[in-house]
Amino acid sequence: MTSSLPSSPSSTPRAAASTSSALEPLLSVRDLRVVIDGLHILHGVDLDVAPAGVTALLGRNGAGKTTTVKAVMGLVPRTGSVRLAGAELSSLPTHLVVRHGIGYAPEDRGIFAGLTVAENLRLAERGARGGEEGGEPDYALVHELFPELKQRAGQLAGTLSGGQQQMVAIGRTLLNRNRLIIADEPTKGLAPKIVSEVAEVLARAAEAVPVLLVEQNLALVRRLAGTCAVLADGRTAHRGDTAELLADEEAARRLLGVGSRHPLAGGPRPAASPATPVVTTEVKP
């Protein structure tokens, strides 16, 4: 690795997360609620993002993962508390939330199709004037991780492949000196080979900047994420260590809707439980 990222004291992101979990969480979300057009989407989400490594946000389709991330960003009206390193963000408009140091790669990648790759990146530059909040744009890092973006600088982003567009989306979050990167299903719709490339980049990014990762690909989650939170019906249904959760076949099936080991394997039906017990196992060393 010849990265310009500062090397992390621990060898893997997971280890980083577990050693640092004693520290204050970087992002702390409490009782986050979202009502859109009178419809309650989130009923109270609690979420902590570890100050290092990857924290995963899991849950079935429709559980409210993307809405949670959008609520943190201020892209949907929300109530509750969102604190980033002590600063309360829940009443701020989106652009000020971002200027607190959050890089956001949305679910549909949020690429401007009619702009070139270079313009897409240039748009993400922050603090170019004062130089304070986002620092100098780190094109060296982005181009090192994604050499293709340099070659295709003049190409319209709409003509890129899905994987290349995802590179632009992640590249934008790495351009500024962010405190946190939020990636919403970065592997959605990508070919397996590209998925592993994206995973590699996320792992490297997480060495420098903590990452909140929304993901359906459990293999990816297992590999990257130290801690996780699971949403169900717009609430936090579980918080804890990722490896522990995925090792527990029954819990994974109940919370995520698929067997964690073999998504395709049927296995026995879960006993019809009248109500899903809400598990909140805080990981405390």
Added chain:
Amino acid sequence: MHRALRWWPIALLITLLVAPYSALPVPGLLDGPLGSPGSLQLLALCLLYGALATGYDLLLGRTGLLSFGHALYFATGLYATDLGMLELRLPFAVAAVFGVSCTVLLALLLGSVSLRVTGIGFSMVTLAFAQAGSILVQRNPGGVTGGEEGRSAPADLLPSGLLGIENTANLYWIAVGYLVLTVATVHWAVNSPIGRVWEGIKENERRVEVLGLRPYGYKVVAFVLSGALAGLGGVVYLLLTGGATPQAATSDATLALLVMVVLGGSGTRWGPLLGGVLYTWAGHRLGDLANSTAVADLPAALRVPLSQPLFLLGALFVAVVYLLPGGLARLPARVRVARSARTVRASAGVRTARPTGGTPA
């Protein structure tokens, strides 16, 4: 109490019908007593515009179609009836049928064309068609429309019972009749099977298609029905004002209808009627105010805006858009929601203070 409330439309209708027999003075609201010709004329215009707004809302509030060209169909009914009498020497009743038929045909033709595009494109095409109609009327082709002057209705072809100041009550009753017809038609239509399809189209057009219904045809029916009601309104307007003027065809006339509907509450049963009546009444009373000596003596900074009814109405409209989203008709519901929200918040303070595992919704 509730039972009594359900009968208020009937009570209102009876009040409206007997109004000409009343000499009740309504100071501030009307100049003369209720039954005087001047008051009846203004009331009739108010009811006419209330009905027109109700018919327009069939498109806007019931089918979700924002047409900027509704005045065209009003003007077609107005001019075609007038010209039917003037140029073709048709008796009034026949001319009225001719006028409404022309409106229906035009609405059918232009509706089928403009409904080929959706969204803002539809609004623009209707606006363009109406503008073409407006220009046509003003350019006075062959001296038929009378250009800026318009054409007066021929007195010799109108029934004698509708002529002269002493017969204002008859005109007023015609306006009441037109209002009842419009409200009843719209009410029946929106509660009929096709009304349900319209509501579906308004809420989610694609989902209607997935059921196997082609939205286009249902929208054309709404467009033509709404246009026909406007054309009939044009006939009533011709009787009330005794002539056709090009102002009826301008885009401002459509925008006025839009303002009325939004003012009262789009998509509600009584909102557009309320908005139409209020707008028309306010327009006339503000006009009177503008010409009054009280205003003429004011300093220019106050006199100039007060002398322009349209300025005041525009400003009022902006205020309503700001402060009363949903219009006047939704005001009681908003008050109710605000009041219950306050009580809920008071009791919910206990609930939210105690974090529970929560029950799934």
Added chain:
Amino acid sequence: MPTARTASTPAVSPALSPDGSSVASSSRSSSPVLSLDGLGWSVRGVPIVEDVSFSVGEGEFIAFIGPNGAGKTSLFNLISGIYPATRGRLQLDGADVTTETVHARARRGLGRTFQTSSLWPGMTVADHVRLAAQAAAGPRASYRLWRRADRYEEQLADTLHRTDLTHRADAPAGALSHGEKRKLELAVLLVSDPRLILLDEPMAGVSAEEVPALTELIRSVHRDLGRTVLMVEHHMDVLLGLADRLAVMHHGTLLALDTPEAVMADPTVQQAYLGEAL
């Protein structure tokens, strides 16, 4: 769901062999209800769905799985006509419908639900069912201006009962919970009574305790009414009790289409679906 119709079906048993139902359906199938021949859809030259071909027999139940973004919903949109196919052909009951509109295909008996939809958010649950019943009675039944629209009351009561929505009949759809919305989608579908049904993630957002009842409802539509069903679902337990065949979508292509056992044994599927290429 304690309704007359579902009560008559055999109790759900995890032991129910998917293989058995597969045999049952293949004996039923004669001419294909739906057949795709090289169907594809590209946006600005970027292929979203590529070269998908398969046929569905009468009364068959095919479940579609695959990672998010694999093109499952896009394929359903192509079949129902919401997206125009940019290549290939599509047949319903032997008739070429590749260029037909959404409503024309629906009139041929194709019905579907949507993954995220509140149908007509301002309309009540009861009016949803009435509108669907009206549409099912043909376009003419809807071109009526003067008749009162409160018909179809028997159908309404029955459908609401079957979908367990009776107590929500007067609620606007926008105020329903996720699970109730899914049930309402199914209610609208039941009333339309299509021959071919596309279900797009009917269990998404449904709470765990509601899943068995919804599964049972879908099963009764398929079994008792003999409807042909295509379903996208991530919920493996649901699929394996219902599906005759599993279709695996990946990267816009149809990776495999076979009995659940065969599909699960397929190494390419394993690799693609599990993302084990990491």
Added chain:
Amino acid sequence: MDTVVLLFCTGLGLGALYFLVASGLSLIFGLMDVLNFAHGALLSIGAYATWWAGAEAGLSFWLAVPFGTLVGTVAAVLLELFLIRPLYSRPRDQILATVGVGLAVPALLMGIWGADARPFPQPALLSGTWHVFGATVPVNRFVLVAAAVLLLLTLRLFLARTRYGLIVRAGVEDRAMVTALGIDVRRAFTLVFAIGGAAAALGGALGGLYFGSVNPGQGTGLLIFAFVVVVMGGMGSVTGAAAASVGVGLVQQFANYYTGAGLGDLSVVVLLAVLLLVRPRGLTGRLA
């Protein structure tokens, strides 16, 4: 031949006027989804401010035009800040509010200066005619065309080369994502309103030259053709609006001359209807 040249130049002048109004409308719609019914009012404000400065306050024409443009720009900024911005979460009400302003402003102008048309000051330099291919063409046609070409070039440079131009182009595609990159997109809204207001007010000032007079209804009358131009050009596309402006202006002039008064306006409407039926998304395929 000389008639054709005259009609061509006059049509271009009219098209230029349409473009001055439509460019702002198109940008505002593209970025903010606001169909600005008050845009005609901005034109009228510009026209009256120019007329007032020239005829009443005694400024020279060359100072009156910048003054009128400035007043229109300020009006547009105030409109955005105090009417549009508070209704940010209610897009339909934004349009309705502009309808209200579009009704109120001409009425106010009428209240202050009367309903009759006021003769517009014509500087000697621009009141003459030029001879082009044997035709005698009023100079103001060329002034309008020059202003429109200048505006088009400026807008294209602004959109292509500046950071705010980049933000506007990105915002037309996806506003929410622009804010998610840490950019206060509302500043771009105000800027676009200012640009649109300036262009419309300049159109009002130069329109006074073209028509020779100002009246309170002028803006609203032009607005409808500007709408037609915006829809034809594909909503949100400045270049599309330019092409459509030229087309509409020329068709109108030629049809008016050769087929009788009034038919030019009708032919524009028919042109729009046909175009939308053949290509429901406008010339550049960008109907929201």
